[in-house]
Amino acid sequence: MKQIAVVGLGYVGLTTAVGLAQLGHQVLGFDVDDAKVSKLGAGESPIYENGLEAALEGLIHSKALDFTNSLDVVEDFKPEFIFICVSTPQDDSGAADLTILNSVVSQLAGIAEPNSILVIKSTVPVGTGQTIANTLNRTDVFVASNPEFLREGTAMKDFMEPDRIVVGSSNPEVAKRVLDLYEAIDAPKLQTNLESSELIKYAANAYLAMRLSFTNDIAALSEKSNANVDQVLHGMGLDKRIGTAFLKPGPGWGGSCFPKDTNALVAIAKEFGSPLPLVETAIASNNAAIARSVNAITELAGGDLANKKVAVWGIAFKANTDDIRDSPALKIVDSLISKGAEVQAYDPVAVAPDRAGFVLKGTALEGAAGADVLAVLTEWPEFAEVSPDKVAEAMRTSVVYDARRILPKSWRAHVSFIKVLGEASE
Numbered sequence: 001m002k003q004i005a006v007v008g009l010g011y012v013g014l015t016t017a018v019g020l021a022q023l024g025h026q027v028l029g030f031d032v033d034d035a036k037v038s039k040l041g042a043g044e045s046p047i048y049e050n051g052l053e054a055a056l057e058g059l060i061h062s063k064a065l066d067f068t069n070s071l072d073v074v075e076d077f078k079p080e081f082i083f084i085c086v087s088t089p090q091d092d093s094g095a096a097d098l099t100i101l102n103s104v105v106s107q108l109a110g111i112a113e114p115n116s117i118l119v120i121k122s123t124v125p126v127g128t129g130q131t132i133a134n135t136l137n138r139t140d141v142f143v144a145s146n147p148e149f150l151r152e153g154t155a156m157k158d159f160m161e162p163d164r165i166v167v168g169s170s171n172p173e174v175a176k177r178v179l180d181l182y183e184a185i186d187a188p189k190l191q192t193n194l195e196s197s198e199l200i201k202y203a204a205n206a207y208l209a210m211r212l213s214f215t216n217d218i219a220a221l222s223e224k225s226n227a228n229v230d231q232v233l234h235g236m237g238l239d240k241r242i243g244t245a246f247l248k249p250g251p252g253w254g255g256s257c258f259p260k261d262t263n264a265l266v267a268i269a270k271e272f273g274s275p276l277p278l279v280e281t282a283i284a285s286n287n288a289a290i291a292r293s294v295n296a297i298t299e300l301a302g303g304d305l306a307n308k309k310v311a312v313w314g315i316a317f318k319a320n321t322d323d324i325r326d327s328p329a330l331k332i333v334d335s336l337i338s339k340g341a342e343v344q345a346y347d348p349v350a351v352a353p354d355r356a357g358f359v360l361k362g363t364a365l366e367g368a369a370g371a372d373v374l375a376v377l378t379e380w381p382e383f384a385e386v387s388p389d390k391v392a393e394a395m396r397t398s399v400v401y402d403a404r405r406i407l408p409k410s411w412r413a414h415v416s417f418i419k420v421l422g423e424a425s426e
């Protein structure tokens with residue numbers, strides 16, 4: 001059992017804190033957000049993540065996990081490992097903004113115990129770990145990179161059953177000490193230098209984003225050429241070199257990682273004089289995918305959105321999360337509003353900040369009430385369970401746009417018109 005502090009208790013930090021405590025370590029979570037810390041202290045999860053709250057309660061009760069908003073408490077705890085999980089958002093140029101991370105590191109420099117390890121879990125540009133090691137000015141404190149690959153919605157499962165665990169350090173013994181924390185997890189464990197570990201995270205996210213952009217472009221081409229996109233993608237994915245995972249078309253990728261990480265990687269590549277045009281094109285392709293959905297909805301509303309009511313099902317960037325950061329659904333919503341539409345939305349868990357022309361409803365049917373067009377923008381399974389008859393009854397004109405391809409084919413007989421992303425209109 002090791003003493004571990006986790007700094008930053010968002011999607012990654014909280015999952016890490018809970019996961020490491022479940023692995024048998026003594027964990028103290030630190031965050032500057034007082035409201036979050038007191039909620040956590042009471043055993044309540046500030047985020048929607050399957051299994052997280054249930055795990056929290058037991059760990060707090062058994063004293064394996066505690067939370068604080070005071071760095072003094074972190075210092076007294078004398079952690080051997082300090083996991084840094086703060087956000088690394090995008091700055092105006094598209095590069096990663098390390099302001100929060102750097103301020104955390106400078107605070108920790110003064111309180112880290114001799115022989116302790118700062119483990120960078122935040123996604124950071126290549127070279128950051130080494131810069132931190134240089135600026136720490138502590139020969140007795142080490143730096144390791146341990147990028148996180150969890151997916152929101154299945155974060156706890158991904159932590160406990162990862163595809164791989166990557167740890168980078170300039171000192172193999174330091175890397176081994178970090179890897180040993182995960183001893184109980186049966187997964188490939190990769191030990192690298194700092195730079196490789198940092199680049200693995202960006203390369204993986206950019207590759208996944210490119211794959212989704214390609215999938216969405218193929219869906220658009222299928223729609224125009226009367227090909228069946230499911231068959232095309234299935235036939236393509238059966239090639240073992242390609243694989244079938246992550247070939248699902250949609251209204252565009254988003255979330256807290258892909259948009260900022262692709263932009264950051266483009267910035268990193270330019271800085272090193274080794275550009276990545278494929279990633280740049282994937283970003284442009286994603287903007288085009290979002291615009292395609294806006295155009296499809298506009299067309300379904302008769303070509304003009306002024307005074308039209310659009311119902312939107314799903315505002316989170318994907319199903320099973322409440323995360324709306326860089327959600328394609330919200331980008332589409334904003335674009336519809338800017339074209340004169342009034343948007344009435346429903347999401348099972350996500351909440352969006354107030355904006356003019358936008359109202360959030362409590363149920364799917366309330367969301368559909370009085371609408372001219374219903375757009376399904378997030379793939380929550382519960383949307384496919386709603387009765388199409390009731391939807392048709394609730395809407396003004398029962399015209400539906402399924403950007404996630406989740407509504408059963410039977411809907412066609414119950415609504416006046418349905419357009420499915422990737423399929424030619426009948």
Ligand SMILES: NC(=O)c1ccc[n+]([C@@H]2O[C@H](COP(=O)([O-])OP(=O)(O)OC[C@H]3O[C@@H](n4cnc5c(N)ncnc54)[C@H](O)[C@@H]3O)[C@@H](O)[C@H]2O)c1
Pocket residue numbers: 007008009010011012013030031032033036085086087088100103104121122123124148149150151152256257
């Ligand atoms: N969300 C994901 O799916 C995911 C997956 C893999 C990697 N990542 C990376 O992990 C990092 C964190 O992402 P996230 O989604 O958990 O972010 P988040 O915004 O959900 O959480 C960040 C937390 O850090 C806290 N914080 C801010 N300043 C602080 C400070 N000075 N000291 C202590 N805490 C502070 C915030 O209050 C917040 O709770 C990012 O670099 C992200 O790119 C995220």
